[in-house]
Amino acid sequence: MCFCVCRYPLGMSGGQIQDEDITASSQWSESTAARYGRLDFEEGDGAWCPERTVEPDSLKEFLQVDLRSLHFITLVGTQGRHAGGIGNEFAQMYKIKYSRDGSRWISWRNRQGNQVIEGNRNAYDIMLKDLEPPIIARFVRFMPVSDHSMNVCMRVELYGCEWLDGLVSYNAPAGEQMSLEGQPVHFNDSVYDGAVIHSMTEGLGQLTDGMCGLDDFTHSHVYNVWPGYDYVGWTNESFPNGYVEIMFEFDRTRNFTTMKVHCNNMFMQHIKAFRQVVCYFRSEADWEATPLSFSPVVDDVNPSARFITVSLANHMASAMKCHFYFADAWMMFSEITFQSGKCLHTHKRSPPNHVLLILSSNRMVSSPIPSPGDDPTHKIDDSNTRILIGCLVAIIFILVAIIVIILWRQVWQKMLEKASRRMLDDELTASLSLQSETFAYSHNNPSSSSSSSAPSEQESSSTYERIFPLGPDYQEPSRLIRKLPEFSHSSEEAALTSTVVAVTASKAPTATFSQDGVPHYAEADVVNLQGVTGGNTYAVPALTMDLLSGKDVAVEEFPRKLLTFKEKLGEGQFGEVHLCEAEGMQEFMDEDFSFDISDNQPVLVAVKMLRADANKNARNDFLKEIKIMSRLKDPNIIRLLAVCICSDPLCMITEYMENGDLNQFLSRHEPEGQLAYSNLCYMATQIASGMRYLSSLNFVHRDLATRNCLVGKNYTIKIADFGMSRNLYSGDYYRIQGRAVLPIRWMSWESILLGKFTTASDVWAFGVTLWETLTFCNEQPYSQLTDEQVIENTGEFFRDQKRQVYLPQPVLCPDSVYKIMLNCWRRNTKERPSFQDIHRALLESQA
Structure with a gap:
């Protein structure tokens, strides 16, 4: 495919x-x-x-x-x-x-x-x-x-x-019909949009629809269609000359390097790929006299369908006609694509300048960049040589001018940033407590504070371009008028309750309430923090953020000289994370927090450090992250201990556990060894408890995994967010279109396909984290699937036709706990359990 x-x-x-x-x-x-x-x-x-x-x-x-x-x-x-x-x-x-x-x-x-x-x-x-x-x-x-x-x-x-191929039409004989075991199999081009009588003219169809046929031509990727649907096929009995002629018309004169033809090769049914192709080229009005010929290796061993790459030797043409010669009784094609470059001049064999993109409905594959294929015996006339040299000289001058402009702008921008940093530092030293603000998410700019309407389900922003459903139709949630919840703060933890204050959608956050009473905010009302390592820490409702920041942040300035660097844990776009020892940290802590070490011993801490040249938006996000972290006080959430903000680089100091992250901790232990099932279940229960606390504040973590859980003494677990910044776990993240880096193997189908991150998507990630824990992190989730196949599998969850692949039940996992995992991976978000339900179920499983 x-x-x-x-x-x-x-x-x-x-x-x-x-x-x-x-x-x-x-x-x-x-x-x-x-x-x-x-x-x-x-x-x-x-x-x-x-x-x-x-x-x-x-x-x-x-x-x-x-x-x-x-x-x-x-x-x-x-x-x-x-x-x-x-x-x-x-x-x-x-x-x-x-x-x-x-x-x-x-x-x-x-x-x-x-x-x-x-x-x-x-x-x-x-x-x-x-x-x-x-x-x-x-x-x-x-x-x-x-x-x-x-x-x-x-x-x-x-x-x-x-559409990079530039193909505007192909003309070919109409597809034919085969009789297979007494049943007709049609190989007509059923979606061709040109004229179809005895032949197909002036149109495009199945050879350019991006859908490559399966090895077995009687089956199809498409539902409710007839056998042979994916292929256009012909029998040699209808062609006395022994070949099928297909003519291709393009939008302009192009420099062609290769043609790729996807062929069926079920030789048991007398179907083979072509034995030879002869192509003629037309650049102006006339066809070239000398054709190009190519003969692939005939395969009588492997019946798999395959792409055959035909070298077109940098021919210049706006049209070509190719004669495909039969190698057996039948020849069947499902896709034909072209690789070509723009023409700098009308002479043949100018080198290609871009790479073919094969198009279809699931993902993009770039064909390898071919060698220029220059013919050493080919001579270029002097006039064209002078034109080419003149163009190259002009391009060099333009590039030099662009470089000068870029360097000048960088110097000017640094001067402006230094001035703004100086102003910002003055504000920081005065007070860390900022006035209450309303932070709203803008779809085009995560740092924007402009408000817009949004769906009535809690969402945090997606940093990648939206990828829409792969199959059936998706109905966007209604933008209904809801009630405005109020926020009340107790000594133990924050709770959200609703009041009967009716507001319009344009003037107040919209919210819906789940079965456990936790409101779900619309994406327009979510503060999205760009962490120092480039990944978002938590997605926080703006109303919650506003009220969280209403009181002074009780975090003290810590002397930098008392920090001793141990190792770099990771780095990202805006900063780094270091493992350090902090001396005298006990003096800076609240009364309700204590270290399990004596007063005169250094404390192991993680230091998030913002780069001194970070822009203003990154610095503001850093302060917001400090505010939020200062309010998170739960035994299973990493605690913010102190800050260093009087001078650059800005730092926040958090707990770090002596046993490192859970992924590495479990990898060092063998099943049935020192670590018993009861210990694993106890650690999983703590993760559920920490997530229960975050969800009670309506926070969405977005990157829950064993790599983001730290292990202390006696199997104590605390949830953190360092995983994305660590090179050790770069393989756990997938880069989409060169932009966002996403942990797709832990993400719910709606997060991957629709860009929706909610408490329910955190529940999905918890199910994967639980699976990791009970397998001792010996392999990645869905290790048998490539990243692209993982994304394809989420499409099966969306279509819900019972073809989706689930993670298997771990050997040590009882049926009751595996049922918890499966409930976390339910297609319908409303059918997934809350973290309160998960926590209770895990406690019962240990009883």
Whole structure:
């Protein structure tokens, strides 16, 4: 199967698509013009609304988006006109038309041939719909449909990525039919969007839909389709010349390096990959006289489907036709992709300048960068050589100018940062207690304090671009009006209670209440801290944060000279974590905290150190982290002991346990050895207790794992957050699109696919942490799966068709405890137990 993550918003909601590229057939008024049809925006009158009512079987009204270049579009989102509650117009159904050139428009159909897409059920929810098959287009039209006369309004978004192949059509003979055990097997291109009579012309279809066929052609990745669906196939009986001709048309003249053809090779059924391919190239009006020939190795041993890479030797062309010769009775293709570069001039064999991206519905695979393949006997004429040298000289001058500008800006920026740091230090030395603030999360900037509406489920921000569902439709939660909870603080721990104060969603945090009475805040009301090591520590409700910071923070300044460096534990984008010994720490601690050592002995501590050149946002987040950590007082949560903030670098000093983290601690012990099952269960119960405390404050940890649990004497456990910063655990984190680093093997399906982090997703991570504990951390969770397969498995959890893979029951794990794990991994977040329930169940299992 081909894989990629090609499901990114293309710019309606983010603003990358400009107003002039959004047009419509008509509009109610200037305030409902096409430019207001952006998903999740309520500017103007709240949406695009056509001038006339939509009538049954009428497709006169449309909202059109110009993407300026060809894109591979896999998902669409729609929304009605809510406009803060004053609008109630939405499209119950709609159709999509698309075009690659702006003149020929194609009606989208799903794999079963249906054109109508289910739309919205109300004016405020977002409805996401997978396009199966995906479309390759520059222009897309949304056309509202109704079974009765009604007013409609729409806001839309397109999701996908740029189409790098540049292929705009392929012409080929129509696929044929095989009789297998008396049953017909169809190899027609069922999603081809061109003309299909005896041959296929001027369209794209299954050879470019990103779905590679399985080894067994009678099975498919797609549900409810016929055998042979994934392949386009032909029999040699229909081709007396012994080959199938396929012609490819491209958007412009390109410099081709390779062509990849995905072929079936079930030789037992007389199906083999082609024995030879001969390609002809057209760069201007005429076809080149000399073709290129390539013969792959015929495989009579391995029946697996495979990609065959054909070298195209840097030919320049805007079109090519290839003759694929039969190696057996049948030949079947499921995907054809091209690697090409932009043309600097019209001479052949100029080197490629980009890498092919194979597109499909799950993930992206980059093909290896080929060698330039220069022919040493090939001569370039002098005129082209002079042009090339002139271009290179100009490029060098431009690069030098850019470097000078960058260096000048860096010097200027450092001068500004030093000035702002000086001002900030003056504020720090005056008092650590900041005035109460309302910190709200902005989807585009985690450090932003601007408020926006959000779903009514507690969420913290995702630092990676949103990846949407891989299968069926997902309905965004409603933005309903809720009640504002108040915060009351007791001597033991914070508790949240609700009052009967009705507010509008735009003026107050929204909250819903779980079965255990803990409110769940919307993502707009969450303070998201960027920890010094680059990972977020806890996601904290803004209301809670505001009230937590209402009192002075009782953390004292600790003399730096009393800290002795032992080793670096880890580092991140904004700072480092060091293991140190602190002398005289007992004098700086509260009365309710005591060390299990004598007064004259140094204390082992972890020191989070912010780099002196960190920007203002990072420094502010560091102070917020200090505030939160100073309020966390639980036996199973790492305690903030003191700070060093009178001078750079800013430091916070926390507990550290002498036995290190739980992952390394368990790895040093063998099952059935010194560490009994009762000890493991006792440690797991402490983790549940610490998480119960955090969830009572409505805090979301987001990175619960054994690497983030520290072990003290007598198997004491305390939850920390150092894991992400440690090179030792870099393999536990997966980098998405070169941006976010995520512990996907511990994350719930909704965190990976939807970017949602809640108490329920922490419960999921606890189930994995419990599994780690009872396996002595001898292997990673899902060690038999690659990172990409782990992400693919979360799609199975979303689809919930009983194909998802669960972590197996550990040898030492009784059925009752494994049932706790399985409950933590329930698909429905509301069906997962609370940490209070988990803690109680683990205590009962030890009785």
